[in-house]
Every structure is written in C-alpha cells, then in structure tokens.
Amino acid sequence: xxLQELREKRKAKVTAMRALLDAAAEGDRDLTAEEQSSYAxxxxxxxxxxxxxxxxxxxxEHESREAELDRVQPAAAAGRRQIVGDGRVPTExxxxxxxxxxxxxxxxxxxxxxxxxxxxxxxxxSGGFAVPTQFxxxxxxxxPTAAVVRPRANVIPAGSPPDTAVTMPALDQTSAExxxxxxxxxxxxxxxxxxxxxxxxxxxxxKPHEVAAHIVVTDKLLRNWQAANALLEQLLRGAIxxxxxxxxxxxxxxxxxxxxxxxxxxxxINRATANSVTFADLxxxxxxxxxxxxxxxxxxxxxxxxxxxxxxxxQGHLIWQGNAVPGEPETLLGYPIQxxxxxxxxxxxxxxxxxxxxxxxxxxxxxxxVAASEHVHFKQNKxxxxxxxxxxxxxxxxAPVQGEDGQTYSPFVGLxxxx
Numbered sequence: 001x002x003l004q005e006l007r008e009k010r011k012a013k014v015t016a017m018r019a020l021l022d023a024a025a026e027g028d029r030d031l032t033a034e035e036q037s038s039y040a041x042x043x044x045x046x047x048x049x050x051x052x053x054x055x056x057x058x059x060x061e062h063e064s065r066e067a068e069l070d071r072v073q074p075a076a077a078a079g080r081r082q083i084v085g086d087g088r089v090p091t092e093x094x095x096x097x098x099x100x101x102x103x104x105x106x107x108x109x110x111x112x113x114x115x116x117x118x119x120x121x122x123x124x125x126s127g128g129f130a131v132p133t134q135f136x137x138x139x140x141x142x143x144p145t146a147a148v149v150r151p152r153a154n155v156i157p158a159g160s161p162p163d164t165a166v167t168m169p170a171l172d173q174t175s176a177e178x179x180x181x182x183x184x185x186x187x188x189x190x191x192x193x194x195x196x197x198x199x200x201x202x203x204x205x206x207k208p209h210e211v212a213a214h215i216v217v218t219d220k221l222l223r224n225w226q227a228a229n230a231l232l233e234q235l236l237r238g239a240i241x242x243x244x245x246x247x248x249x250x251x252x253x254x255x256x257x258x259x260x261x262x263x264x265x266x267x268x269i270n271r272a273t274a275n276s277v278t279f280a281d282l283x284x285x286x287x288x289x290x291x292x293x294x295x296x297x298x299x300x301x302x303x304x305x306x307x308x309x310x311x312x313x314x315q316g317h318l319i320w321q322g323n324a325v326p327g328e329p330e331t332l333l334g335y336p337i338q339x340x341x342x343x344x345x346x347x348x349x350x351x352x353x354x355x356x357x358x359x360x361x362x363x364x365x366x367x368x369x370v371a372a373s374e375h376v377h378f379k380q381n382k383x384x385x386x387x388x389x390x391x392x393x394x395x396x397x398x399a400p401v402q403g404e405d406g407q408t409y410s411p412f413v414g415l416x417x418x419x
Contacts, residue, residue: 010049097229104372128369149248152357162366165207208365208390213239246342257393261350265397267410270419275347290409298337299353303346356411365390
C-alpha cells in the first residue's frame with residue numbers, strides 16, 4: 001500500500017470516528033456500548049496507520065537524500081561549486097590537475113558525465129574517465145629528444161571504433177620478390193611478346209593493446225589541483241612516452257607492439273668486438289641502410305657514449321665528439337644520434353640501431369583514460385592515479401628489401417653480437 005493510500009485510509013477512519021461523536025452529541029447522549037467498541041477499534045486502526053505512515057515518510061526522506069547524493073552536480077575541486085565571472089558554472093576543466101581532482105574527489109561533477117568509459121582489461125572489467133580533448137595534446141606531446149620513435153613514425157589515428165584491428169596494404173618487398181613487390185621491367189624488341197607481371201601485396205595487421213601507468217600522489221597535493229597540474233601532466237606524459245618508446249624499440253609483439261629489435265625487418269650486423277663498437281661496425285651499418293631512407297637516426301645505448309667518444313678511424317683520428325652547442329643535435333656519420341636507456345643494454349643485439357622510422361607504423365586506439373583509487377594507500381592519505389590507453393606498432397616491412405643490385409637492405413639496421 002502506498003503512502004497516499006495509507007493517508008486516505010486513515011482520513012476515512014478519523015471521519016467515521018467524528019461521525020459517531022457527532023451523532024451522540026446531537027442526541028444529547030453518550031456513546032452506546034456498541035459505538036464505544038467501534039470507536040475504540042477505529043482509534044486503534046488510526047494509531048496503526050499513523051505508525052506505518054511515519055515509517056514510510058522517514059524512508060522516503062532517506063531515499064530522497066540518497067538520490068540527491070547520486071545526482072550529478074555542477075561542482076568542482078574539493079567539493080566547492082566553481083562559478084565563473086558571469087555567474088555561470090564552467091563547462092570545461094581549467095586544467096589537467098582539476099580534471100584529475102574531480103576523478104578522485106567528485107565523480108558527480110557534470111563535466112565528467114560524458115567522459116566515463118567502461119572497458120575490458122586483462123584483470124577484469126574496469127572503467128575510467130577519458131582525458132578531455134583539450135588536454136590530449138599535453139599528454140601526447142612528444143619531441144625527438146624525449147621520444148625516439150613516435151615523432152618520426154607513420155602514426156594512424158584512432159578512428160571509430162578506435163580499438164578494432166586494422167590492416168594496411170604493403171608491397172611484398174622481401175628477397176623472394178624485389179623492391180617493387182615482384183613487378184618486373186623488361187625491354188621488349190619489335191614484335192616480341194610482352195611479359196606478364198603482377199605486384200605482390202601483403203597486409204600489415206595492427207590491433208591496439210591496452211597499457212597502463214600508475215603514480216601515487218598525496219591527497220593534500222591532489223586537492224590543490226592548481227599546484228598539482230604541472231606535476232601530474234609531466235609525470236603521466238613521461239610515463240606514456242617511456243612505455244611506448246620501449247615497446248616500439250624492443251617489444252616482442254605479444255600483447256604489445258613489435259619493436260624493431262625483434263622484427264624480421266631488422267638487418268642485423270655482427271659486431272667485430274664483443275661488448276663494444278668499432279668504426280668498421282658503423283661503416284657496415286651505413287652500407288646496409290636502404291638507399292631510399294629519408295631521415296635515418298642512430299639510436300644508441302647510453303653506455304655507448306663513452307665508446308663513441310674514444311673511437312678512432314683507420315687513420316687514428318677521433319671520429320666523433322658530442323656537439324657542445326646547446327640545442328643542436330649530435331650526429332654520427334652525418335645522421336642524428338639519440339642516446340636512450342630504453343633500448344637493449346650495451347653489448348646486446350640492438351644496442352646500436354640505424355633506423356628510418358618513417359617505415360614504422362603506429363596505430364593509436366582509445367584513450368588515454370584516467371582512474372583514481374583511495375583504497376590502496378587509504379591510511380597514508382594517498383591516491384593511486386592510473387592512466388591507461390591503447391596502442392600498437394610494428395615495422396611496415398616484414399623482411400629486409402632486395403635492392404636492384406641483388407643485395408638486401410633495410411630501413412632498420414642493428415648491431416648484433418659477434419658471429
């Protein structure tokens with residue numbers, strides 16, 4: 001029975017009780033025994049109905065408060081309603097720090113309503129909030145000195161749906177064919193038969209994989225989102241850049257990108273001396289680089305810097321010194337060089353690479369997303385911030401290319417261990 005029905009039933013009982021008393025008053029008499037019994041029964045019914053009504057009214061009050069808590073509010077950081085100069089509630093976050101603050105402390109913020117995303121991960125269902133468009137540039141912003149591969153690679157945008165696999169057509173330029181995918185060119189004499197020739201095509205399959213980064217910050221810092229903004233953006237941008245770059249360089253292709261070091265397209269050159277690099281190694285690597293490479297770059301283990309600084313050519317001359325002019329790139333045999341900690345260790349296969357990453361494909365998927373949890377470090381008043389996104393990558397080639405001289409070349413050349 002609804003609250004309204006209970007109220008109407010109680011009202012009818014009270015009306016009936018009033019009628020008995022009015023009838024006795026008009027006859028200038030007291031209630032008869034039968035009327036007294038009926039009046040007492042109706043009075044007990046009224047008391048019972050009143051108790052039920054009060055309990056339902058209290059329940060409705062609790063439900064109303066719960067609904068108010070669940071209702072999306074145009075609030076902002078630290079639970080305070082933010083008002084712009086003209087009195088309107090803002091529709092966008094002031095900066096990335098305020099966005100993360102809302103994810104942690106006020107998920108009812110109306111600005112988050114359209115950003116929530118439920119997705120499947122390897123450890124079960126989880127959800128997060130998509131980073132607003134205006135902050136994507138800051139998180140994805142990379143430069144050649146921070147990341148080696150992405151700024152130079154062929155990047156395919158997420159598209160819609162963003163995480164589905166895509167296939168890219170490519171010529172089969174392996175040594176079994178030729179540089180032109182099997183197309184053969186012949187000089188034909190007068191009246192001679194024209195040869196048949198077909199291009200051999202293959203497909204490059206890319207499926208964005210999920211990758212996550214975690215950082216721990218104090219609740220006190222996170223509440224001060226104006227101060228936290230630069231730190232959070234810098235930390236997450238650095239984490240995204242490092243994770244991607246390492247995978248693009250040496251990922252094994254299992255639930256992650258296939259890095260150039262482990263790709264079949266890499267032309268591996270055996271070094272002359274174990275755990276070192278010689279001038280002859282550099283010359284040989286340059287020889288194996290495909291002639292059409294437009295913007296090759298050396299990628300070297302940071303531990304090789306001292307080796308290169310002491311390297312001499314056949315005449316005993318130092319072949320390289322780091323450029324002392326700030327902001328200008330260091331070069332080696334005319335190509336820029338990047339020293340990284342994300343590649344293979346000194347002496348291992350791929351500790352020195354010469355690559356044209358324009359032949360490397362990156363497929364972006366959905367994200368980045370951000371989620372926050374207070375539970376892991378609840379007693380320490382700290383929050384775990386998780387950023388996760390989807391990406392895949394692999395070389396456009398599936399093997400070194402056969403040149404017109406019959407030799408094989410590649411846009412990805414790496415120094416290997418001695419033969």
